[in-house]
Amino acid sequence: MGAFDLDEGSLRLHFIPYPSPGHMIPLCDIARLFSSRGHHVTILTTPSNAHTLHKFISHRLRLHTVHFPSRQLGLPDGVENLAAVNNVEDSVKVHEAAMLLRGPMERFLERNPPDCIVADFFFPWVHDVATKLRIPRLVFNGFSLFAVCAMHSIYANPIESYSNSDPNVVRDLPHRITLKATPPKVLIDSTKPLLEMELKSHGIIVNNFAELDGEEYIQHYEKTTGHKAWHVGPVSLICRTAEEKTERGQESVVCAHKCLSWLNSKRANSVLYICFGSINQFSDKQLYEIACAVEASGCDFVWVVPEKKGKEDESEEEKAKWMPKGFEKRNMTKGIIIRGWAPQVLILGHLSVGAFLTHCGWNSTVEAVSAGVPMIMWPVHDEQFYNEKLISEVHGIGVEVGAEEWNVIGFVVKKKVVGRESIEKAVRKLMDGGDEAEKIRRRARELGKKARAAVEEGGSSHKNLTSLIDELKRLRDSSS
Numbered sequence: 497m498g499a500f501d502l503d504e505g506s507l508r509l510h511f512i513p514y515p516s517p518g519h520m521i522p523l524c525d526i527a528r529l530f531s532s533r534g535h536h537v538t539i540l541t542t543p544s545n546a547h548t549l550h551k552f553i554s555h556r557l558r559l560h561t562v563h564f565p566s567r568q569l570g571l572p573d574g575v576e577n578l579a580a581v582n583n584v585e586d587s588v589k590v591h592e593a594a595m596l597l598r599g600p601m602e603r604f605l606e607r608n609p610p611d612c613i614v615a616d617f618f619f620p621w622v623h624d625v626a627t628k629l630r631i632p633r634l635v636f637n638g639f640s641l642f643a644v645c646a647m648h649s650i651y652a653n654p655i656e657s658y659s660n661s662d663p664n665v666v667r668d669l670p671h672r673i674t675l676k677a678t679p680p681k682v683l684i685d686s687t688k689p690l691l692e693m694e695l696k697s698h699g700i701i702v703n704n705f706a707e708l709d710g711e712e713y714i715q716h717y718e719k720t721t722g723h724k725a726w727h728v729g730p731v732s733l734i735c736r737t738a739e740e741k742t743e744r745g746q747e748s749v750v751c752a753h754k755c756l757s758w759l760n761s762k763r764a765n766s767v768l769y770i771c772f773g774s775i776n777q778f779s780d781k782q783l784y785e786i787a788c789a790v791e792a793s794g795c796d797f798v799w800v801v802p803e804k805k806g807k808e809d810e811s812e813e814e815k816a817k818w819m820p821k822g823f824e825k826r827n828m829t830k831g832i833i834i835r836g837w838a839p840q841v842l843i844l845g846h847l848s849v850g851a852f853l854t855h856c857g858w859n860s861t862v863e864a865v866s867a868g869v870p871m872i873m874w875p876v877h878d879e880q881f882y883n884e885k886l887i888s889e890v891h892g893i894g895v896e897v898g899a900e901e902w903n904v905i906g907f908v909v910k911k912k913v914v915g916r917e918s919i920e921k922a923v924r925k926l927m928d929g930g931d932e933a934e935k936i937r938r939r940a941r942e943l944g945k946k947a948r949a950a951v952e953e954g955g956s957s958h959k960n961l962t963s964l965i966d967e968l969k970r971l972r973d974s975s976s
């Protein structure tokens with residue numbers, strides 16, 4: 497990689513995304529935001545992950561790839577992303593291999609010191625190299641700031657003090673937030689040191705807009721941690737054309753045109769969109785319950801299932817494990833099943849989509865908010881249980897399925913199945929109409945307008961990005 501031909505005053509930033517779509521997609525969008533403002537960005541990644549990024553290469557955006565040690569961990573060559581594996585053991589291996597990227601990436605950073613490093617929350621080692629090079633490090637935290645505040649609050653007290661209290665109130669937050677279950681200790685133990693390390697950075701960047709986290713949480717975060725958070729999202733709004741939306745993250749397995757013409761044939765707000773992010777693997781039993789619930793609710797649907805799950809040519813016997821017999825035939829005109837990567841942002845943006853049944857991954861959540869689509873909240877693991885609260889209790893733009901079991905990806909395998917009755921009940925609350933559903937929908941539309949305004953010139957996220965850039969320039973100029 498040669499040196500950039502720098503425009504006067506422009507910054508040089510290096511971005512280090514974690515190899516999982518929920519982390520890579522938004523951080524690479526943030527890198528594109530900087531390059532669209534005339535700054536020079538280099539994304540440090542690995543060969544397979546670079547494939548999805550080639551389309552963004554320009555004279556202001558470059559990729560630098562380092563070898564991903566798949567073989568060293570016993571993974572097949574080319575498996576370099578959490579989305580490329582389908583079991584807990586291999587997820588752990590991908591994570592461990594990602595941690596081994598430190599050596600080659602550190603050498604690259606030392607040879608090519610930028611003005612600022614923006615690295616994922618999962619790469620705390622960047623702290624040492626940034627300190628050595630005397631350059632600011634920003635942490636990309638893929639969660640909502642609301643979730644980060646809840647984590648700080650929970651981690652400040654011994655977890656035992658929560659499990660005996662009823663209800664489980666997250667203490668000292670601006671709202672009275674109660675959780676159905678407390679986070680597992682293993683999750684706390686793995687994220688606490690990362691949150692502590694990010695407090696040593698210059699600040700965190702989040703894929704969110706100030707109005708969604710709410711001024712009270714921004715102030716709460718700054719007051720309790722003494723740290724700064726920069727809201728620069730929703731970053732999915734950087735995708736303007738149908739093509740860009742279809743190719744976001746990965747090439748979609750369905751053609752945008754076909755997908756849109758199916759959605760065009762449906763009434764406004766009549767379609768339920770169902771997708772559980774990029775890494776979640778439900779059991780056959782759980783998928784079966786979803787199928788039964790959707791069919792019983794009678795609504796039109798787009799249901800995304802992992803590619804590994806349902807090949808179109810799978811045998812009837814295999815299929816019968818995860819959907820009732822004749823399901824596809826009976827629902828030929830009512831729904832589509834997307835086996836593999838769906839053009840999520842394109843689908844959510846269509847007027848026929850009336851609700852999103854989601855696992856509350858932060859990107860999915862903020863994408864639904866941006867599209868003004870209300871949510872049926874079914875958190876599964878990690879910080880998704882906090883996101884559920886922000887959406888249903890703070891903003892009132894979602895209904896809860898009632899999930900209680902807190903899974904930790906990579907450590908515990910989810911055992912309980914959420915029954916069809918609870919799913920159907922939650923779906924009906926939004927999709928059957930009625931005054932309450934209309935109020936929720938109206939609030940979601942209003943918040944969607946605020947999301948879109950945030951990234952336009954003069955909007956909160958647009959201004960935040962400008963002031964972050966100004967600050968990084970000041971830091972660079974004062975150190976030279």
Ligand SMILES: O=c1ccn([C@@H]2O[C@H](COP(=O)(O)OP(=O)(O)O[C@H]3O[C@H](CO)[C@@H](O)[C@H](O)[C@H]3O)[C@@H](O)[C@H]2O)c(=O)[nH]1
Pocket residue numbers: 517518519521637638639744745771772773774775776800836837838839840841856857858859860861863877878879880
């Ligand atoms: O078929 C698909 C599936 C996913 N996506 C996109 O992939 C991303 C998925 O991200 P997210 O909704 O956040 O879910 P996860 O992939 O589960 O994300 C992980 O990372 C997030 C950010 O840290 C966390 O909030 C989650 O809990 C964690 O599971 C989103 O941009 C989706 O639009 C598609 O475009 N098509």
